[in-house]
Amino acid sequence: MYKSLFSVSLIALALAAPAAQAHQAGDILVRAGAITVNPDADSSSVKVDRGGLAGTDLGGKATMSSDTQLGLNFAYMMTDHLGIELLAATPFEHDVKIKGTVLDAANGKLGTLKHLPPTLSLVYYPLDAKSAFQPYVGGGINYTWIFDEHVGSGASAAGFDNFRAKNSWGLAWQIGADYMLTDNLMINAQARYIDIDTTAYVDNTALGVRAKVDVDVDPFVYMVGLGYKF
Known part of the structure; x- marks a missing residue:
């Protein structure tokens, strides 16, 4: 009898636990994981925009x-x-490659760059606040800071610099989506689409020209990790 009562009590506690694991007004959520x-990427062709060959379309x-880096979310x-x-x-690092231009020396790996993508979003959680499972959708604005090119x-070696x-x-x-494991600890998975457009430039001192290419980076961003609710 006591064993049965104990089992029933455990089941009742398990069913009741999600009610204490809700996201509520005033909560602060901190998430971290692999992002x-x-x-x-979709780019324009490579064009010479400065020097004696200005206006030349190199194609490509x-x-x-x-x-993949360490991702962090802070939510209120x-x-x-x-x-x-x-x-x-933490800063992302990407190889930038050029292919298909009429100038063989320009094809291949152009270089590397790093960037930070701070993004501020308004997020909507549609389910009841008592649910341990909390899917969400959101939208906002991104600023991508590119550095260390x-x-x-x-x-x-082919004469490109700067x-x-x-x-x-x-x-x-x-x-x-968040899923609460305890009153405070959660697992999280998320996916984003970010509109990132940039123009890259490179000089060729040997030819005395500068080339540019417009790039719609537009990445898909994925993150899986753990979170904690304060």
Whole structure:
């Protein structure tokens, strides 16, 4: 009898636990995990915009590699269903490659760059605040700060130098979900699409020209990790 009562009590506690694990107004959520930026890059052709060959279209396209870093989310629940969230991360590093230009020396790895993508979003949680499972959708604005650009060794040997890219403002959209493991600890998964547009420039001192390419980076961003509710 006591064993049966104990089992029933455990089941009752398990069923009741999610009610204490809700996201509520005033909660602060901190999440951390592995975050991957996977550029879906589409670029203009490479064009000479300065020097004796200005106006020359070299053709070709630019591509960017993916990278995974430590991702961080900080969220504040304004109501039981609306929160404001900041995405941060350790710096991402991407290889930038050029392919298909009429200038053979320009093809291949142009160089590398790093960026930070702080993103501020308004997030909506549609389910009842008592639910342990909390899916959400959100939208906001992203600022991508690009820095530490370097020309690759092969491009440098071909006379290219002074590689740089413009910072970017754009919109960002996300979906995600938290699942509360305890009153405070959660697991989290999220996916984002971020509008990142930049223009990259590189000089060729041997030819006395500068080339540029417009790149719609537009990455899909994925993160899986743990969170804690304060």
